[in-house]
Amino acid sequence: MYGLFDTHAHLDFPDFESEIPIILDRARSVGVTKIITIGTDLVSSARAIQLAEAHSMVYAAVGWHPANVLEAPADIREALERLARHPKVVAIGETGIDHHHLPSLRTGGTPSEDDLYRSRQIDLFRQQLEVAAQLGLNVVIHERSAFETAVAVFHPFATRLRGVFHCFSGSAEAVARIIELNSLISFTGILTFKNGENIREALRVVPSDRFMLETDCPYLAPMPFRGKRCEPAFVRHTAECAASVKGWAYESLVEQTSQTAEAFFPKLAS
Numbered sequence: 001m002y003g004l005f006d007t008h009a010h011l012d013f014p015d016f017e018s019e020i021p022i023i024l025d026r027a028r029s030v031g032v033t034k035i036i037t038i039g040t041d042l043v044s045s046a047r048a049i050q051l052a053e054a055h056s057m058v059y060a061a062v063g064w065h066p067a068n069v070l071e072a073p074a075d076i077r078e079a080l081e082r083l084a085r086h087p088k089v090v091a092i093g094e095t096g097i098d099h100h101h102l103p104s105l106r107t108g109g110t111p112s113e114d115d116l117y118r119s120r121q122i123d124l125f126r127q128q129l130e131v132a133a134q135l136g137l138n139v140v141i142h143e144r145s146a147f148e149t150a151v152a153v154f155h156p157f158a159t160r161l162r163g164v165f166h167c168f169s170g171s172a173e174a175v176a177r178i179i180e181l182n183s184l185i186s187f188t189g190i191l192t193f194k195n196g197e198n199i200r201e202a203l204r205v206v207p208s209d210r211f212m213l214e215t216d217c218p219y220l221a222p223m224p225f226r227g228k229r230c231e232p233a234f235v236r237h238t239a240e241c242a243a244s245v246k247g248w249a250y251e252s253l254v255e256q257t258s259q260t261a262e263a264f265f266p267k268l269a270s
């Protein structure tokens, strides 16, 4: 019997400080058995590993988030590889490409800063794909307003590793492109939003073994908690919604998505 998994949580964020045991209890009480907490830079990744060491149901992913690339050292490969060799590190991420938060869209940002930001994102994404390929790990990909760029950087690695395009909010066509790359998608609470019909459509068309569930907590709480702080227990609401969209029994949805997660993150199963 499989439990429900939250495959993408930010438990190391200050939002959860000192509350972790209560939050894990609440997750267990609704049937969540495994949680992957994901790093956004090297310090956050080290904290993710500490949480995984302290709590048996918690696993870690280590990486550098594309929105933080201007703070990154030139080359993170060696340091990342050291973290990624930990037995509870199940993937590299979160990494990827995000053109939604360009410097020029903030006060004082210039077009040349945009160029630097974009090129650093590509460079850091590629470095993380290299480490993943070398260690035989898959990657958790954050992509926002930059699908073509993300696919172009990922494509040369697609024969050596798989990616999950997390917090998926793209079209049915984007689903087909990702499947072609032998990769997966995962759904957050936005699946449950009233205006989430395009996302529910993506879920209808995605093959049954190519999607997973996550919270991306503390962000993106599903209905009926939209706008509140999200936590792993809330993945239950996303799972109930996904079961009804797919027309599956709830237990089948849990079993299928958790099997998919253990195949994608093999160290989750060991």
Ligand SMILES: [Zn+2]
Pocket: 008, 010, 038, 094, 216
């Ligand atoms: Zn995230």
